[in-house]
Amino acid sequence: MNNIRLGMTEITVPQNAFGALPIQRVSTEEAVSLLRNAYDGGMRFFDTARAYSDSEEKMGKAFCGMRDKVFISSKTMATTKEKFEEDLNTTLTNLKTDYLDLYQLHCAAKCYTEEDEIYNCLVEAKRQGRVRHIGITAHKIGVAEDIVNSGLYETLQFPFSYLASDRDIALVNSCKEHDMGFIAMKGLSGGLLTNSRACMAFMSQYDALPIWGIQRQSELDEWLSFFENEVTMTDEIRDFIDKDRNELLGEFCRGCGYCMPCTVDITINQCARMSQMIRRAPSQNWLTDHWQQEMLKIDSCVDCGICKTRCPYELDIPNLLKKNLADYKEILAGKPV
Numbered sequence: 001m002n003n004i005r006l007g008m009t010e011i012t013v014p015q016n017a018f019g020a021l022p023i024q025r026v027s028t029e030e031a032v033s034l035l036r037n038a039y040d041g042g043m044r045f046f047d048t049a050r051a052y053s054d055s056e057e058k059m060g061k062a063f064c065g066m067r068d069k070v071f072i073s074s075k076t077m078a079t080t081k082e083k084f085e086e087d088l089n090t091t092l093t094n095l096k097t098d099y100l101d102l103y104q105l106h107c108a109a110k111c112y113t114e115e116d117e118i119y120n121c122l123v124e125a126k127r128q129g130r131v132r133h134i135g136i137t138a139h140k141i142g143v144a145e146d147i148v149n150s151g152l153y154e155t156l157q158f159p160f161s162y163l164a165s166d167r168d169i170a171l172v173n174s175c176k177e178h179d180m181g182f183i184a185m186k187g188l189s190g191g192l193l194t195n196s197r198a199c200m201a202f203m204s205q206y207d208a209l210p211i212w213g214i215q216r217q218s219e220l221d222e223w224l225s226f227f228e229n230e231v232t233m234t235d236e237i238r239d240f241i242d243k244d245r246n247e248l249l250g251e252f253c254r255g256c257g258y259c260m261p262c263t264v265d266i267t268i269n270q271c272a273r274m275s276q277m278i279r280r281a282p283s284q285n286w287l288t289d290h291w292q293q294e295m296l297k298i299d300s301c302v303d304c305g306i307c308k309t310r311c312p313y314e315l316d317i318p319n320l321l322k323k324n325l326a327d328y329k330e331i332l333a334g335k336p337v
């Protein structure tokens with residue numbers, strides 16, 4: 001297993017880390033067990049966020065008494081000093097610690113600089129020792145490029161998977177040139193990619209720390225197996241990735257949900273990618289009465305455009321939904337998937 005050095009932070013950990021968004025959806029007992037098993041299996045870097053409801057509390061319970069053995073990062077969506085203080089205090093209490101290894105501004109809409117109150121809050125928290133290193137997360141490539149070029153942050157967290165564009169790959173290389181750590185979120189592209197070996201082999205080619213979102217022991221076991229059986233890129237995996245990219249590239253929804261809520265309650269983050277999901281998962285799961293009703297809600301879209309302003313990938317969501325619905329109706333009418 002490669003070790004990854006997160007740039008100037010000097011944090012060096014195995015290239016196989018834990019993304020703790022999904023543990024919100026399981027019981028505390030299950031979450032604690034997953035996190036401890038991840039540690040026992042070799043993972044050392046754990047990423048959570050104030051916005052992930054009780055994820056921080058569960059992590060605090062899991063690592064109580066062994067704080068110095070793990071690296072913990074969290075995030076805040078605050079844009080004011082008051083909210084920043086409230087979030088950081090809550091996070092430290094939840095995690096039962098007096099410092100974070102990395103604190104990130106979460107889903108930044110722009111590159112915050114010394115002219116922004118929130119950036120100065122981050123720097124001050126570092127000066128006080130409550131935060132050892134400062135980072136930022138973004139979803140838009142232009143914002144991410146500004147962040148790297150600013151030289152103001154020690155790490156960048158950005159979506160990165162084998163569906164990456166040349167511009168995404170240039171961003172990862174640029175982080176390396178700026179001695180900035182690169183943390184890869186959405187390494188499975190929101191559940192679209194299902195071949196963990198291919199995802200790991202792709203990641204092993206870059207200075208990127210993947211934080212795999214993990215909710216089940218079976219998922220964790222797959223990632224931990226790579227500590228024993230190291231995966232590198234092979235011709236066979238490259239061929240598989242090329243084929244999968246050809247199928248998926250273009251206008252596709254990553255399922256992140258940032259566009260929601262919808263004015264008329266369409267479940268955009270599933271319905272806008274139904275054509276892919278129905279062909280990649282057991283189709284029956286997506287043909288239930290529940291999903292048929294959800295898909296039919298697309299007909300009630302009023303084209304208000306609010307969702308489009310929120311999508312980090314700048315997708316034409318109303319049209320994407322309509323295309324998915326047309327395909328779905330054909331499948332219901334008997335078109336093979």
Ligand code: SF4
Binds near residue numbers: 262300317
């Ligand atoms: S444009 Fe349609 S899908 Fe988007 S928020 Fe408005 S009603 Fe919902």
Ligand code: SF4
Binds near residue numbers: 254311317
């Ligand atoms: S449409 Fe855009 S914002 Fe909404 S879930 Fe898909 S990728 Fe995310």
